[in-house]
Amino acid sequence: MPGGLLFIYSEPGSAVTTEEFNDWYDNEHVPTRLPIPGFQTWSRWVAADGKTPDYAAIYDIDSPTVASTPPYTDLAKTRSEREKALIARAALFDRRTYELLEPVYGPKDGPAYDPAKPGPFVCVAEIETSPENEEDLNRWYEEEHMALIAKVPGWVRTRRCVLVSSAAMGSEAKGGKPAKFLALHEMEDLSVLETSDEFKAAAGTEWSKKVISNATVFHVRMFKVLRMWEGPK
Secondary structure (H helix, E strand, O other): OOOEEEEEEEEOOOOOOHHHHHHHHHHHHOHHHOOOOOEOOEEEEEEOOOOOOOEEEEEEEOOHHHHHOOOOHHHHHOOOHHHHHHHHHOOEEEEEEEEEEEEEEOOOOHHHOOOOOOOOEEEEEEEEEOHHHHHHHHHHHHHHHHHHHOOOOOEEEEEEEEEEEEEEEOOOOOOOOOOOEEEEEEEOOOOHHHHOHHHHHHHOOHHHHHHHHHEEEEEEEEEEEEEEEOOOO
16 A cells, blocks of 8 residues: 655644644644554654745655544544644644655665655645646656756655645635645755756756646745654654
8 A cells, every 4th residue: 555644734823822832742742643553754844934834744654544544533532621722722734644656756865864854854845737737747757857856956855645635724724625746855955946056957947837837736835844753662
């Protein structure tokens, strides 16, 4: 069965302080997920582009079904009073489950790469196109785009995913489904995405321009790793 990814955007909003939000997330919310079978990695990220939502969480899971079956789904029934109150006040929790697509591009360090220590930066690219253009989108990634992205200084690893399910809550939750495809580009330095000739070359090809012009959704965010956890020994 294909591997999965659980990805959550979150925003405390004006009714929850940053300190309260991070204390709850780091010391209660993530720790309850550490012992759940099927969870492989646990990481939190903070915006590096000045945009909102301010936070993201990324969990590698054995398969998308891990996030839709017990014991993970049982967590909603056993929330602490603190968690219930904070979730009710927070501005956004936007939860998406994805299926990982093959191949995984990289990592640059090969077998030395530690998936529990990603980043330290990630470029999150959401894209959707019309059904008749999906084959072209996938061919662009496989035959051109990733070969060029891998030449960008500081590039570490890229994974592509396809959306399985999504749900959002909070005052800043928006209607509709997220984009069908997600790419996570791990980088050592985000500035190269603005300054390097290699990235300009990757983004400036005629095929790249065609894919982006055909996209019905194209949304890019930048994050810096905030914290990572090790699973149970």
